[in-house]
Amino acid sequence: MSGHTLKWQAEHANYHKLLDLLQSQTELFVHGEQPDYELMSDIVYYMTQYPDRFHHPREDVAFRQLLARDPTMESVVSELAGQHRRISESGVILAADLNAAAAGAMMSRATLEADVRKYVAFLKDHMNIEEREIFPRLAELLAETDWFLVDSAIHFAADPIFGDSVQERFRTIHRQIANQAGCGCKEPAERVCCLE
Structure with a gap:
């Protein structure tokens, strides 16, 4: 693996920690306990403000570089790019729901629980596909000049x-x-x- 893909895998591991924490808060519903809506809201806020704005766009640039080297990856790359958009959209909606819950708005626990579970499962599956199908190809085919373009395309935060x-x-x-x-x-x- 290249240094870039190893860094992205480490970021994925961090996102898994956050998603696990989000899921554990959701599990409190099952036991009739009160989750920490503010904590849950902060997690989803982070996911919409960092991965959705910096991590995923960098991946998208790298994926386009990969397509230039291996056009057979088009269907996988296209699907993952579409998933990046859906992840961002669902994160914004979930963040709004959690902010409302944290502010005391009445909300169906079953709906909120299902939305969190769906969000967590979707992101974890997405990251697994990237690590299994795309990252090895990126490491194999992208040259340092390609990675320079990836790094240059999205402002670092x-x-x-x-x-x-x-x-x-x-x-x-x-x-x-x-x-x-x-x-x-x-x-x-x-x-x-x-x-x-």
């Missing part, structure tokens, strides 16, 4: 949860993931944290 500095809004998410991972770190500033 530091990851607000998993980057060098955790933004204030996301500190609770960081702590929750660290607790689930069992690494014992309490603050993002701890450089030995398992999430770094």
Whole structure:
């Protein structure tokens, strides 16, 4: 694998942690407990503000570079690009629903639970397809000049949860993931944290 695809796999692993945390909050519904709607809202907000705006567009550029080298990948690339759009659209809707729930709006638990489960399953399946079918081809066929074009096409932004500095809004998410991972770190500033 190339350094770029390894980085994307690491980002996928981080997104899996967030989706697992989102799912675990949803599981509270099943047990008749109250989920942390603000935490859930922050997770989906992050997904719409970082992966949807930076990670997926970079992948789309790389996928187009791949098509120039291997046109037989067109159906897979086209499907994944379409999924990027659907992920973004469903994330915006889910974020609005969770914000409403966090603000106390009446909402069907069954609908919200189903929407979260569908969102989580769709994203996880999407990432698995990318890692299985596209990333190996990217690593094999893209040259450094191709990766330079990928890096140049989308303005870089530091990851607000998993980057060098955790933004204030996301500190609770960081702590929750660290607790689930069992690494014992309490603050993002701890450089030995398992999430770094």
